[in-house]
């Protein structure tokens with residue numbers, strides 16, 4: 001785990017844009033000192049200045065600046081410059097430029113416009129990265145490598161297509177297996193060799209779901225491979241300093257959990273659109289992204305970029321109101337960040353980000369924004385002891401990239417507005433409103449640390465996932481799963497037999513149909529008498545699943561669809577038979593077993609032809625409980641349900657007499673101390689009563705009157 005001895009404060013610094021203004025560079029240092037800045041990221045887009053011509057290096061300016069920063073007590077996060085390449089490079093080697101999905105090679109321009117496979121690009125980045133190590137890698141100012149910048153996008157050039165085929169061959173072994181897993185017999189799309197396969201394209205194959213899913217996986221593999229190449233170059237040249245790469249908000253293009261193991265610390269760039277929706281909504285969304293990032297390694301992360309003022313790429317460039325910057329920055333710290341870093345220190349003079357907010361604007365002096373930055377810097381100074389402390393969660397919400405890719409492409413119950421993210425947010429918010437820390441994890445993570453997990457819309461089950469949920473529940477965990485879960489396997493092939501696949505007995509039900517509602521339609525969950533979980537009637541929209549709670553287990557019981565297992569063969573040969581043809585090792589021998597199940601119905605639908613059938617159920621399984629939420633309910637439904645389920649699961653909530661609307665409650669802890677961080681994102685001042693007298697205030701004002709945007713931090717010694 002990467003440990004810093006203080007919270008990092010500062011951000012992107014692009015002095016190469018100011019080399020002709022030495023007085024400005026001098027002034028920068030003075031203003032950094034005033035604002036309590038202790039860290040800057042340099043070199044992110046400096047390739048053209050560092051290597052103005054092929055093989056001609058010009059590092060003097062950077063060495064000088066890094067040394068000056070060091071003399072002034074400022075640390076450096078040193079970037080590799082692969083995010084944007086110099087013109088000479090793409091002129092001399094056009095194959096480094098990206099090819100789009102229609103097969104057209106791009107011109108020079110923009111950034112992230114390069115092929116991740118190109119041997120030339122890899123060679124050129126190796127040269128410049130290793131030169132960086134030689135010149136600056138062991139400089140004491142340099143604390144961390146910033147690998148590239150916001151990796152993203154894909155290349156469809158012949159080299160990448162070839163790599164895609166290699167990837168598929170490694171995965172499936174034979175073309176027959178690929179055909180089987182991809183269901184290519186549909187529409188006569190069978191392949192007879194790997195050489196025939198092309199990436200999905202709007203001009204070609206665009207409806208073979210498994211192809212598209214594997215292509216997205218491949219893009220992550222390619223990008224990760226490129227990133228690993230960059231890191232390997234640094235290591236080869238002798239640097240053992242930690243590495244990070246800056247990730248993005250809700251970015252669907254890359255499966256971040258797959259990249260996470262290769263970096264030493266997670267970092268990400270946060271640009272929430274404040275003051276548009278109620279602040280509480282934006283704060284919750286932003287907090288959730290912090291939690292997604294923290295959960296990638298379950299360790300402190302870095303807020304690598306954020307905006308001191310307004311961005312210039314959103315529809316409207318809204319200024320942050322006084323106090324907002326500090327609240328947003330401390331929110332990152334609360335959720336487990338060990339830094340607050342900005343894009344950028346000094347506003348560019350020209351080109352596309354000249355109006356993007358910065359610590360220093362074109363005026364170049366003391367401004368309202370600069371004062372807010374200074375004030376936030378001072379706050380971090382007094383919260384240094386939070387650095388390196390953990391955020392531990394007993395509750396987790398699952399959110400998975402493969403699942404998202406597959407489900408959104410699936411041509412299923414609603415082709416627009418499936419609301420995956422919104423649905424998972426409802427579980428997340430309900431838990432956060434109870435003041436709980438929440439991890440947001442993908443299907444690959446272990447569930448061992450949790451007492452309660454929410455599994456919203458987990459359409460795709462990876463191998464072993466059903467078993468993981470089963471064990472979790474059996475051992476006493478509470479799981480809350482929603483409709484449209486356990487429908488397909490890893491290659492988007494529908495499971496045969498009942499759904500949620502492999503878990504019908506855990507949930508005590510079988511899903512039979514799903515109704516897509518028109519936008520203007522709604523239904524309701526009406527609580528069943530005699531239960532204490534849900535008391536009110538709630539509205540649902542969009543999707544209503546019909547489930548059967550008094551049925552028999554799968555008509556065709558296939559067990560977990562195993563990779564390359566004999567399941568299909570067995571099923572075909574034994575379909576009409578109660579016993580399986582293939583002997584004891586086969587999971588199919590349950591066929592015809594007709595094990596009975598039956599969950600408790602907590603609420604029923606209020607209308608339509610399925611009125612009176614289950615809308616919410618609970619099943620006791622092993623030592624735990626498995627809840628099934630059948631439809632897309634309003635937030636208030638989740639709030640009540642989770643309040644009951646958390647209580648039932650015995651998960652302790654924070655020591656507060658109540659949690660007023662808009663109050664964000666987050667806890668960080670170390671071996672010796674626990675910290676309770678309270679932030680008011682609501683419109684009203686709130687009064688907070690801490691019920692555990694061993695907490696004392698270490699930051700902020702008055703708990704009895706916490707104003708909008710205010711933060712207080714309380715501490716309890718553990719020993």
Ligand code: GAL
Pocket residue numbers: 149150269271305311312343353356
């Ligand atoms: C980020 C990017 C920065 C800068 C910033 C502006 O996505 O990494 O280089 O462009 O956006 O908001």
Ligand code: ZN
Pocket residue numbers: 098099115116117118155156157158159160
């Ligand atoms: Zn390519």
